[in-house]
Amino acid sequence: MATWAYPPLPADQLRHEEETALSKELEWLLASLQESLASLRDGLQECAGLLAPKEPGSTLVVSSVRSESVKGFVTRVGTRIVKGDIHLRLTSLPPPRGANSTRLNVSSVPGAPELVLDQLAAVRNLVNQGLDVVDVSTFTGDPLNASFISGQLRLLYEHISEAKSALKGNAETSKWWEHSADSSVFDPPLPPYLSFHLTIVDAALVLHLRTLEPNPANQASGSFGAEIGLSIRDRLFGPRLPSHDEQNDVFVWQGEEVKVKEKIRVETQDPSLIAVMAKLSALEHEVLKCRASLKIVMGDEDSDLE
Template identity: 40%
Template sequence: MSVEIWPRIEPEQLKVAVDASEKRELDWLVQELQETLHNLKEGLEHCYALLAPIDPGCTLVLSTPRNEIVKGTITRIGTRIVKGTIHLRLRTLPHQTITINPDNPIHLQPLTTLHSLLTHSIDLLTLTLSYTSSPPTTESASFLSAQLRLLSQSLSESISLLKGPTSTDPSWTSRSSSPSHFLPPLPQISLPQQTQSLSFFLTIQESYLILYLRTLEPANAPVHFSTKLALAIGTARRLEHDEADRVFGYNTTSAPQHHSSSEELPPLAPVLSGTRNKQPKEIEVYVREKVRVESADPALMSLTAKLTALGHTLALARRNLAAVMGDHDLED
């Protein structure tokens, strides 16, 4: 089957007519995408509001299923855990209750980074709308394509942060919460006495708030004869988990945290009081006991759904623009 144009047009005139038609189609699409851009900006502003530090925040339950090893609640406001009380019945430490210090809240690094990405995305759309609001040109279409590519990367990173790592996150060795975040402070490793410590590590995975509690012991700590005998005759058992019998380098000191009222990115290593201007000190430790607790966060689940929907809308707009511009690499 063939298509004939009647009356016949000379090849030179046909090329001019095709170019003019493609330009009109591109101009029309750029104008039509203005509404899509406004919808994307409004949707991102709704996502931004879900992370806004507004009282009273989200109170989340922390509880291990079918037992009471961990039982308590924490409150998240924006990207910070501002208060909480958690009862612990760990096997390797005395039973205790820890309380988050309201004067020194815990900053969740994934949410802090997400907050920055959302701010960047909204600013990007504001700039794009102001530039493309004038009569469309070939330059404005190319600018729009580049801006949408940057926005797509930002949304992909945001969704990845909410999904979290697919495997065990090794950053707990340098980003566990500082003892100063708790009342009383968490027990920490003391090399002369070779005592155990508690690592408190919060992260995000699949829109859930995940708490990892680890009992740490220096790798060079001596094993008492009674412990060896109990393990040998079977009266005591080692606690089995995926990090058992592995040596980790755990940072015990770093620069102290300082945060202004605007939420900033927290430092990468846990903090001990009085460690100003000290270099991070790493010691080798074993993880004697590991407990994972997950808590569903409705705001984060809603945020993931909204960002995913916005990502689909953006992908469709990019494919349409790429098809009209003849950029076949973006059509896949």
């Protein structure tokens, strides 16, 4: 900070005047940050309201775009799927006798397992933790302690960034073989070797349905003849192109090695989750600005804000 004074002041007095001016500027900034924290609280409360379990919830269409493979809907209330009626017409999943599709119906029987969206539960917890940070910064701690407020802003930024990351989805949430829905969530239960994996990707609800089969490598009988047949067919017609990106992979699902026969992906936009993502992005940007301003006045502008 450059300070000009005329007539020139002695060095000690000039340094004292600079420190006094910086102290007053820091005090003013800390007071103004309380207004920013109040605004951040309002934004977090709006996010919490959008994620709250309010009836009747959000009913979302879950249907494949250019085929009859998947047709139906689910109803989300807060972090749970409370209703769902989906009809499947998959090549590798013959329908029950007398039906033209396989029906997946989320159970309404008392005591049945709930279909919880763990990512939304994480987002809701992180938003609530952010609200706690704002309350501590405003009502419990010293609002004029720059180091305290700086630490609280860093903590708030981490909570908001983690919440936004949970809504975007990551490699951990995509592990379908670990996070497939419990068969007894549905009434009747899911057919054998069918994985129902519901997740959040970029604030959209994404359903992956996979029909599975035991890993052929573990089934010795008949494998030699099958290999010969495949070899002859490959020489005559060329190798068959994989029908999906997991065709040659082996997964451990429910304690058994399996391969994926057929894979269907259906995405549906959830307006409430899109609004939460937009609000979290704006809040993250606002907190970053507050942190940058405080670090500059504290003389710590070279430190890493991430």
